[in-house]
Amino acid sequence: MMVGFRQYVAVLLVLSAPFCLGIRSIPSRSIDGGDFLGFDRFTEAPDYRNGRGCPVSANKITSSCDPSLVHVAMTLDSEYLRGSIAAVHSALKHASCPENIFFHFISAEFDSASPRVLTQLVRSTFPSLNFKVYIFREDTVINLISSSIREALENPLNYARNYLGDILDPCVDRVIYIDSDLVLVDDIHKLWDITLTKSKIIGAPEYCHANFTKYFTDNFWSDPLLSRVFGSRKPCYFNTGVMVMDLVRWRKGNYRKRIENWMEIQRRKRIYDLGSLPPFLLVFAGNVEAIDHRWNQHGLGGDNVKGSCRSLHPGPVSLLHWSGKGKPWVRLDNKQPCPLDYLWEPYDLFKHSNRIKDHHQSSVLFPPSSSSLIGFSSFL
Secondary structure (H helix, E strand, O other), X not given: OHHHHHHHHHHHHHHHOOOOOOOOOOOOOOEEOOOOOOHHHEOOOOOOOOOOOOOOXXXXXXXXXXXXXXXXXXXXXXXXXXXXXXXXXXXXXXOOOHHHEEEEEEEEOOOOOOHHHHHHHHHHHOOOOEEEEEEEOHHHXXXXXXXXXXXXHHOHHHHHHHHHHHHOOOOOOEEEEEOOOEEEOOOHHHHHOOOOOOOOOEEEOEEOOOOHHHHOOHHHHOOHHHHHHHOOOOOOEEOOOEEEEEHHHHHHOOXXXXXXXXXXXXXXXXXXXXXOHXXXXXXXXXXXXXXXXXXXXXXXXXOOOOOOOOOOOOOOOOEEEOOOOOOHHHHHHOOOOOHHHHHOHHHOOEOOOOEEOOHHHHHHHOOOOHHHHOOOOEEO
16 A cells, blocks of 8 residues: 555656646635635535444444544644645545544634634534534743744644643543644554553654754753753654644643643753754653654654755655645745645645735634633534
8 A cells, every 4th residue: 555655656746746736825814705704715525434344433423522433633723724624634535434533623712713713614624524623722831932943833832732631621531633734644543543552641653863962952961950851761752743642641640740840941941942842852752652653754844944845754654744844835835845745735625716815804804802712612
């Protein structure tokens, strides 16, 4: 199957090389469509149904608490909305049992598109999708965030993964967390079936050949009290954009607080430069369930400064991840795509004929009024 996928990659790149499609991104801006709420900005996705042999839930009504479902958590905001829609589309398209997936979307409290509007937009794009939208209160983490090498890494929503144990319903015991800048090309049920052994809290692809020391400053490594956190561990780098998480163990061990403790130290003494990743490394590196690298072919967005083009890592591919500065929809819009950006494009449901309005008009379309959030902790 993977050989076939790589052949598909090769053919697609050859066919796509002479031209590129001009499509528009929607970073924090609204789309001028026929519907006042802009629901027609995306094409409705195909209605993906379960194949033979898929387990049937005992519950007549799909619930966020159903342990027989595959639970997937990801953020949902106006800036990365197009990426999120593509990620969901890819997961459904390649799933053996798409009706057995439940999506938990985390939306920022003061995003230009309110959680209610985002809920309606997702429903209009995926009418049969099992999902719930939760509100993430940015003031939970805003005072813990320090400056990063790239402004986008300072977005409070990047830190929502730290709070999944608190945000999601207490009945959700296990979840796959994925970023919004990726697509799956394999069955997500395979990732769900991975076992977290020896009381591991999270599972993720590890990269032990990477220079681990570069993720922390000299202030950290020169302080014996801080650096000894790795004294009994053999830490390896892992990317937090794809993680299998045991939320029962997470809550029991109060890992949210452990991460926050390191963020508080960072505020007093600069010990890292990279946003939300280093606190996870400090808490979990060296104690992660190693997952096959095929489940996070990351770095396709280039580095955090230039966002230059990159090629696939050696080996099979189950998930393509545009971590880094460059995002495929932006590069395609600018008619400056990298070759691998064409692999993201088939999952893009954005209607290319839409016209983008400026931020002033988006404030009318998506009023950031907190009053609309009163009494709503989640939206079905």
